[in-house]
Amino acid sequence: MKNDHRLYYAYSDYLKKKYGEKVYKLPVNLPVSCPNRTGGKNGCDFCAGCGTGFEAMSSTVPVREQLEATRLRIGSRYHAHKFIAYFQNYTNTFLPLPDFKRYMEEAAGVTGIAAISISTRPDCVRRDYLDVLADILERDKLDITIELGLQTVNYHTLEDIGRGHGLAEFIDAVLMIREYGFSVCAHVILNLPGDDRRDCTETARVLSALRVDTVKIHSLYIAKNTRLCEAYENGTIALCPKEEYLERLIDFLENLSPDIAVERLFSRVPEKDAVFSNWGRSWWALKDELTAQMTAGGNYQGRRFHYLGGAALDQLQGA
DSSP states (O other): OOOOOOOOBBHHHHHHHHHHHHHEEEEEEEEEEOOGTTTTOOOOOOOOOOTTTTSSTTSSSSSSHHHHHHHHHHHHTHHHHHHHHEOOOOOOOSSHHHHHHHHHHHHHHTTEEEEEEEEEEEOOOOHHHHHHHHHHHHHHHHEEEEEEEEOSSHHHHHHHHHSOOHHHHHHHHHHHHHTTTOEEEEEEEEETTOOOHHHHHHHHHHHHHHOOOEEEOOOOOOETTHHHHHHHTTTOOOOOHHHHHHHHHHHHHHHHHHEEEEEEEEEOOOOOGEEOOOOGGOOOHHHHHHHHHHHHHTOOOTOOOOSSGGGGGGTTTOO
């Protein structure tokens, strides 16, 4: 149903509704890697060796120390009282189970932590790891979110970018996580080489059918020293123009269930680390442009969300 007061369901609104106040993520780095970087594999085409933990402290710093230092800084700056321990970089379930349990329990014991969010891959979700989180949920009464890197439902594109998993693994992970009552966040990239607007639409539809809780949307940036960077500089791939990305983003949002909160719309990466990012624009300038375009066009999240629940049977009404 259309909500005249919002173009999309912002993650900040989702958190405020859930906790009654603003809640901030505290990034944590663990000494982990990725299964797609082992056994001679070099990771996804777009992934730099340093991962994505740009704002986090070194993984050599103990988890409690990372969280407490960041909590004091963020809490003082924004007068915040509740926080999410965000295990962001690489694949945070790709480590021995005893180590995973120790890190999670250490985070749960930090003052002010209301939730734990774990970023991982769909092919690194297993029940014994989820059991550890279930114990924390029951004992410490903390919310648990699993963030899964899907990127696209186009399994041809997933193979082309060396993702190392397909769509089936993502569906399996979501269904497994759902059994435990944890929240699910899906990461997607809307301008991967090989994808078109229809792929963006179908990605929104699949996420809606699976009833994920939140989605983090990325505009593709090309990090230095990656296979994608080499292809970009050699001219063997082409990226869609900014105008088309905005159209893809609007298509995605209009097909996305209005109950799914949107955590991000564009990538945020230090300029020094990328050869291409956001068409040379800041993410907030792009957000302003998107807002203006959606407002002028009458677009809003869920506008075309009418395809589930046996929608074709609606044709029988009045027949």
